[in-house]
Amino acid sequence: MLKDPHALITHKEHWKDYYLFTLESPIIASQAEPGQFIMVRVSSLSCPLLRRPFSIHSVEGKNIEIFFQKSGIGTSLLSNKITGDFMDIIGPLGKGFSWSQHSKTQDIVLIGGGRGIAPLYFLSQKLHSAGTTPIIFYGGKTKDDIPLKEKFEQKGFTIYCSTDDGSFGFRGLITDCFKDQLKNLTPKQIFACGPEPMMKAISQVAVKRGIPAEFSLESVMGCGFGACWGCVKKIKTKAGSEWVKICEEGPVFSSFEIVWEEQEK
């Protein structure tokens, strides 16, 4: 883990509200594992104040990528950065997916909802180079919300897409698309990231069918490195269940560890 105040933006792409930045940060790139994240300073002024967390989307040599959705002040400011700008980042942070033990497992399923697809690309890269070809489920509100579809297809992965409005692929939630495909698939492991109701629904299916599953959780983060205790989620531990710092112990947890919130908005 380190602070790199001079991560150079070497490439930028965007589709409507989604942005992909390539950052040159050799040490972070060499240490990163799928599911880990970085904390980005979006402004050198004091407003917005806090760094923003983003999953590591891919690693290629000395570069890392982040993929984000413009959804507030911080992400808007970030979206204005251009190739040649520097970014002040801290990473790699947290504990990622336990993918290495599954390198020989086939029928691994990755499920991403919206910008939750971000960490799953890096995971697919690692699994692929370890000899596994994961199956991808990718959902969004409309066809504009699944911009990374081609990126996965180019890797030769099977990908199932869903859109809420039916503008592309399965009409409805990615959860239902996944459930629908379960008649043809026997997943041995699920890795998922997306809105919490989506992850909760997948967790329920996984538990019912006895499929091990891991999820990358989100929470407002003050620091990203364990100092503020702001980012907690309820997690089952030896002591029962506790508020656990997801920046340090997570953000990835298994369906057996996560205590899902009762009410959803």
Place this chain on the structure above:
Amino acid sequence: MIDLSVDFGFIKLKNPVLAASGTFGYGIEFSPFIDLNKLGGFVVKGLYYSPRPGNPPQRLVETPSGLINAIGLQGIGVKKFAEDILPQLRKYQTAIIVNVCGETEEEYAKVVDFLNKEDGISLYEINISCPNVKEGGCCPAQNPESTYSVVHLVKEVSARPVITKLSPNVTDIVEIALSAQEAGSDAVSLVNTFLAMAIDVEERRPKLANILGGLSGPAIKPLALRMVYQVVKHLNIPVIGIGGIMTGQDALEFLIAGAKAVQVGTANFVDPEATVKIIQDIQRHCQFNNITKIEDIIGTLNE
């Protein structure tokens, strides 16, 4: 060479920059980023006698140049602190300060009594902003009598010098500061966070699960500075300034107002190197202005 050390009488700090409680973990979280030995000292996260679960999330909200937190003092308790954390801190050559919390006056005393036996702690800082369960959730900081009472009790059991950390959520902070001094406090630090809230307009709900939280960060700096200025005028024990310090300039404002040292809080989240950069900034300021001793700046406000 510029002499950055500040002498409190009961302790001499390498330099006037400390890290504030609750924003610096137990110290070790920052060792990947900075050399902790460079600090004047650091205050560890508030400790109750027993472990505490803390509040449900959402615990943090960002506001313009500020942060509202309602962590609820989640923590590991004194025993685990002494067993697991303190041995790791003893190797550092800097002042290590424990922020002492309690649900009752007796709990404050129990924490101090327990820690008295442990090596490697320089000072105690009493966090009198903790809700008192017996007093219907009021904290000792809220009136001069309860401040006096808890500080007096802690001073009786303490084997180490004591700093009292004041809350800004009072009508007259000078009155409370005087009462801490009268009870025997060796120094005061101020301020803790300002009681605050934020509302989600779409949901018409408070953004924090706890509804209310404490505001920190640059947004509070002018308020904190005003309070430090007022308290310094009336006290004859050292005052430590806290609130929204992000840069050396910010720290110098507090020193010029008369604070003997400062604590850096929220800035640590934004830049984990903030404390060390502030020390460098202060050093540069002294060099540039031919000041050989930082103590020559303290309390030099031209009015």
